[in-house]
Amino acid sequence: MAIERTFSIIKPDAVAKNHIGAIYNRFETAGLKIIASKMIHLSKEQAEGFYAEHSERPFFGALVAFMTSGPIMVQTLEGENAVLAHREILGATNPAEAAEGTIRADFAESIDENAAHGSDSVASAEREVAYFFSADELCARTR
Numbered sequence: 663m664a665i666e667r668t669f670s671i672i673k674p675d676a677v678a679k680n681h682i683g684a685i686y687n688r689f690e691t692a693g694l695k696i697i698a699s700k701m702i703h704l705s706k707e708q709a710e711g712f713y714a715e716h717s718e719r720p721f722f723g724a725l726v727a728f729m730t731s732g733p734i735m736v737q738t739l740e741g742e743n744a745v746l747a748h749r750e751i752l753g754a755t756n757p758a759e760a761a762e763g764t765i766r767a768d769f770a771e772s773i774d775e776n777a778a779h780g781s782d783s784v785a786s787a788e789r790e791v792a793y794f795f796s797a798d799e800l801c802a803r804t805r
């Protein structure tokens with residue numbers, strides 16, 4: 663099993679509903695270690711840059727408006743097959759289709775406000791971690 667890093671966002675809806683701790687608990691229960699974490703309020707430019715791959719999609723404006731509507735928590739998570747393991751506990755993009763017991767099934771209301779983000783590949787994870795964290799903000803978890 664490969665030890666990977668992945669990138670996580672607790673989105674404005676879940677922060678507003680005080681679900682930060684409950685979602686962190688899901689990460690730790692799944693064996694994912696938080697190796698960097700901070701609260702930020704994205705600017706429009708930061709949100710547009712982060713979701714640049716979706717810039718031509720019809721939902722892009724709504725996505726940027728939502729992601730800048732309040733503070734978010736950004737995390738780097740580390741563990742065995744972390745990218746896929748994290749996507750599995752997140753559940754499907756649309757919470758109505760998310761498997762029972764997943765973060766989106768339990769904490770999200772709609773496809774537009776779906777509680778959390780997770781990198782979809784190792785390459786995306788590298789880009790997304792670097793978008794928010796400098797190398798010296800990533801802590802070794804060797805104990």
Ligand code: RTP
Binds near residue numbers: 721754773775780781
């Ligand atoms: P995320 O990037 O936020 O983890 O979500 P994801 O990989 O599951 O989904 P993605 O395709 O990357 O889409 C990014 C966000 O855009 C919104 N979306 N809306 N109305 C729609 O058809 C639609 N499709 C995507 C969602 O809020 C999704 O999280």
Ligand code: MG
Binds near residue numbers: 780
């Ligand atoms: Mg995505």
